[in-house]
Amino acid sequence: MVGNSLASPLATLGSAKCFRHSAVDLVTYTNVLPLRLNSSYHGVNGGVRTSSYSRSKWIVFCSTTQVETSNEDPNIWEECKEALSCFDFSVEEKDKILGKAFGHIHSPYWTEERVKENPKVETLNQILEFLRSLGLSDEDLHKVMKKFPEVLGCSLEEEMKPNIGILENQWGITGKQLRNLLLRNPKVLGYNVDCKGDCVAQCTRCWVRF
Template identity: 60%
Template sequence: MLGKSLASPLLTFDSRTCFCFSPQPDLTTTAPIVNVSLSNGVQPHVIRGSWTSILSSRKWELRSTTQKHNFILSDVERKTWEACRQALSVFKFSVDEEDKILGKAFGQIHSPYWGEERKKEVPTYELVNEVVDYLRSLNLSDEDLSKLLKKFPEVLGCRLEDELRTNVQVLEKEWGIKGKSLRNLLLRNPKVLGYNVDCKGDCMAQCTRCWVRF
């Protein structure tokens, strides 16, 4: 859900209550317009707050109604993000699921998979679509891809040439895994697509991306 980013109001409300803050350009020391929409007909317990901030530029907060995943995007970034959602629309995910997949893949939502290495990024439609098209080329149907993306959303943030293509080549050359065997492996352990280190038993503290897990 899109909402106005504001300075720390005190809010206590039912977990399924939705708030829409209407953007107001060039406002100073003015409380925003608040539209309250209740999904279950229950009134929120306490709603109170005041804001005295100068809104110098528009920022948008993407807030899931079912998950606590919040991140701030500018107008331009928001449009780019919505385009990336379109790249995933064929899989019939909900908006919340699309935000979670993209957020984990590109650092907007913390993922233990990346550790501290992943910086926040707003991807392009072309980047997301390119990865999806490559995954399709590995004999994965849209149903397969839907399962894979839910299980390992971070795959969209992996480098296509240096990680995805390279790892598929390693699997084929080193272990003879290709075709149907590759499809079965990716559905069982899709994280293999993002492995980028091999500690060879001497731990490098990058276990989530190490071939030793294979």
């Protein structure tokens, strides 16, 4: 049954399925809906119907999460979610992890510095492989991303690798002790400030918390 028109095109769907309506057929997409601010939206069997759409901006919907991307190909977002499939996250959890890591969902961790960007599958895989090389199993990585989803948005070369070097060379933390530390405090992977007690208002990323 066709419902009343919604007041806002950014309404959250009760279902994880979204629909694109055309004059020819009805194509089902998973969690991806084209956004056109001037289009009119109507309920169609729990989905969304629009007579025209723009490819320049997309909104990813799940039951309580909305993630807006500017990439013309929403499949890139879906490919990044697929890269997380071995960690037993729900579709909604994957959207939240990627959203917080790349600035699409607000996270206090980044303060105001995080510029919204789209993730890249190659970068995600490089980060995951690096973390595995530190002795973290996929079960461990599930815990790390659950506690600290922003880890996927940290710089591998400028933050993670140097920080592991500091832990190993300056603190003598290696092997099982390093694994336990990362499970307990994964935010250490993203530290990039050391105020030495003279606060510079970057507390979530400061070594003073270590």
